[in-house]
Amino acid sequence: MHEAHCSGESLNKLFDELATIALAQHDAKISFKLMASREDIKKGLEVLEKLDKSL
DSSP: OHHHHHHHHHHHHHHHHHHHHHHHHHHHHHHHHHHHHTTOHHHHHHHHHHHHHHO
16 A cells, blocks of 8 residues: 555656646747747747757
């Protein structure tokens, strides 16, 4: 029982980390689209560079 409990905690932590990464990527995508719509190419490219570094 104890081993299963420990595994469950590890899975919860993994899912939390995956959710955090997914939200950060979504935020970067939205920021890029916003800057692209405003034709701010330099800032848009900076966002893409930041996203690439996080992967």
